[in-house]
Amino acid sequence: MSGELDAHLSALARADSWRVDQRLKETEFETTDVVFFEGVRGGELGPFVRKRINCSAGVGSAYEELMRAQHVGMRLLAVPHLVECTRVGDTLTVVMEYVSGPTLQHLVEERGGSLELAASLFPALCDAVASLHEGFIPPLIHRDLKPSNVIVRGGRPVIIDFGIARLWRADAEADTTHFGTRSYAPPEQFGFGQTDVRSDVYALGKLLLFCLTGQNPHDARNEEQYEALGVERPLARVIARATAFDPTDRYGGVREMRLAFERAVSGVVPAAEAADEGTAAVSAGAHRAASDAQGALNDVPPFDWEYGPVGSDAQSSGAAVLHEEGTGRPKRSPKFVKNIVLIALYAVFVLGCIMAIVDPNEQDRGFPLWYLVMEYLSVAALVGSLVALLLNKPALAVWIPRLDMKRLRLASVIVLITSVVVFAAAGQLAGAL
Amino acid sequence: MAERLTEEVLQELLDAPSIDSFIAGHDFPSCTLSEYLQHLLEKKHLERARVVRMADLNETFGYQIFTGARNPSRNKVLQIAFAMALSLRETNRALTAAGVSTLTCKSRRDAIIIFCIDHGCSLQKVNEELFRLGEETVC
Numbered sequence: 001m002s003g004e005l006d007a008h009l010s011a012l013a014r015a016d017s018w019r020v021d022q023r024l025k026e027t028e029f030e031t032t033d034v035v036f037f038e039g040v041r042g043g044e045l046g047p048f049v050r051k052r053i054n055c056s057a058g059v060g061s062a063y064e065e066l067m068r069a070q071h072v073g074m075r076l077l078a079v080p081h082l083v084e085c086t087r088v089g090d091t092l093t094v095v096m097e098y099v100s101g102p103t104l105q106h107l108v109e110e111r112g113g114s115l116e117l118a119a120s121l122f123p124a125l126c127d128a129v130a131s132l133h134e135g136f137i138p139p140l141i142h143r144d145l146k147p148s149n150v151i152v153r154g155g156r157p158v159i160i161d162f163g164i165a166r167l168w169r170a171d172a173e174a175d176t177t178h179f180g181t182r183s184y185a186p187p188e189q190f191g192f193g194q195t196d197v198r199s200d201v202y203a204l205g206k207l208l209l210f211c212l213t214g215q216n217p218h219d220a221r222n223e224e225q226y227e228a229l230g231v232e233r234p235l236a237r238v239i240a241r242a243t244a245f246d247p248t249d250r251y252g253g254v255r256e257m258r259l260a261f262e263r264a265v266s267g268v269v270p271a272a273e274a275a276d277e278g279t280a281a282v283s284a285g286a287h288r289a290a291s292d293a294q295g296a297l298n299d300v301p302p303f304d305w306e307y308g309p310v311g312s313d314a315q316s317s318g319a320a321v322l323h324e325e326g327t328g329r330p331k332r333s334p335k336f337v338k339n340i341v342l343i344a345l346y347a348v349f350v351l352g353c354i355m356a357i358v359d360p361n362e363q364d365r366g367f368p369l370w371y372l373v374m375e376y377l378s379v380a381a382l383v384g385s386l387v388a389l390l391l392n393k394p395a396l397a398v399w400i401p402r403l404d405m406k407r408l409r410l411a412s413v414i415v416l417i418t419s420v421v422v423f424a425a426a427g428q429l430a431g432a433l
Numbered sequence: 434m435a436e437r438l439t440e441e442v443l444q445e446l447l448d449a450p451s452i453d454s455f456i457a458g459h460d461f462p463s464c465t466l467s468e469y470l471q472h473l474l475e476k477k478h479l480e481r482a483r484v485v486r487m488a489d490l491n492e493t494f495g496y497q498i499f500t501g502a503r504n505p506s507r508n509k510v511l512q513i514a515f516a517m518a519l520s521l522r523e524t525n526r527a528l529t530a531a532g533v534s535t536l537t538c539k540s541r542r543d544a545i546i547i548f549c550i551d552h553g554c555s556l557q558k559v560n561e562e563l564f565r566l567g568e569e570t571v572c
Contacts, residue, residue, distance in 0.1 A: 001552060001554075001558075002562065002565065004548075004552075005545065005548050005549075005562055005566075008544070008548050009541065009544060009545065009548075009566070012538050012541075012544050015538075088521075088538045088544070088547055088548075088551070089520075089521035089522065089547060089550075089551065090521065090522065
């Protein structure tokens, strides 16, 4: 304990060196600031996030647990690194790393909900929550999982705000504190029973709904309503089970839910591709072996995290604004460079074609001009359509915002086929000459 | 489409968080030290004689503190606080009732004492720590 006391005293001695840069949140129980540490000689470290929590209501203890775990070397990758955790009476002061990136809320608001986004993020999110449940004995239950409490940093989710998280207690019949955000917190959190790992399962179910559709209406309560929002049946079934009213009807744990999610996605993806072609409607889900589940997610097109600057113009509330600043996309990203190279090569090719028409070589001199034009034009069109298909469209969208991906793809394919036909026709005609 | 804050929902539910702490925080109006100590004795089901003994106080002096005949110094109040295992909030109330300054973490000595209170240390332990860190002991 003496060691702890010494650490405590040094933390207190440093307390005056934190400079508040911006207030993120101020409520009766919690004050959250962005702070910088000012060194004695004028140097500055930061930014960090500092929370001052009033623990009298039984909140905030999770941070002490996390600090303890971090201290003994437990690696929790999806949780912000804690710098300091000091308690004085009822006031807990926690300083943690500043996680940069958009919140999931913001990301989905910008891009819309989609299967790609869910498939990229949800398994990692499940793993993160599972690490909290499994890494602590008794399990650490977050109890406030919602899109604004998940930050996406480099394509991976980080869970923040453990204000009402708590170790599970076997003796409590009903929690004495009722907190949570209504649309994401399960019924038991509002007084119908004890919260446990299945409460987090419920919240994850609602989160999944949000990732898929961009909405989370609180009157959506069963499978039919989820399907009405546009969720495919296998996924709607997963969400419905996760958000069952009675905890015993839900998944027993987060890992189980993740497995079910992956299995459902494997059932959805081939059906989605069929729908794309304009054929049959979504089938009820192919039954693949469980061992396929892991590989199945590879069939889902990966969510492109480099698609445009996320919300750099949006002026939204505190945390979201700050977290966006970290996502400045460098203009010289590889995909963008690839685009430039492709366009440059194509320009050279077109120039070559034009030169071949204008100043034909020995072989071509015999043919009439119209033939040469037809031939080289069709070749140029062919290569052009291939280039268009090869271009990285999201990077292109940065320059041409109104570009419609599907139309471009369709147009390229049509031009490709047409040019092949024309080329063949030209060939035939040449043979006839 | 702004998400409603947790706290707004809380108010909507009209539930006070953790009844106990609110009662502990609000029920006792500022009063004299002896009355407050008596109240705490009853609440925690403690015996005055045992508390005085564990606080390392002279028996008569201790008795006089609890009856209000004597005004103790800050350190004496702290001794009683440790003997009764008071929380920080209760200790500060007692200190205010005694007319002395409360414990703040601005002072290094106070910070050590607060830490020990929060960790449920005994009087002996807090003396050890204060001595080790070069501060004036409680008793």
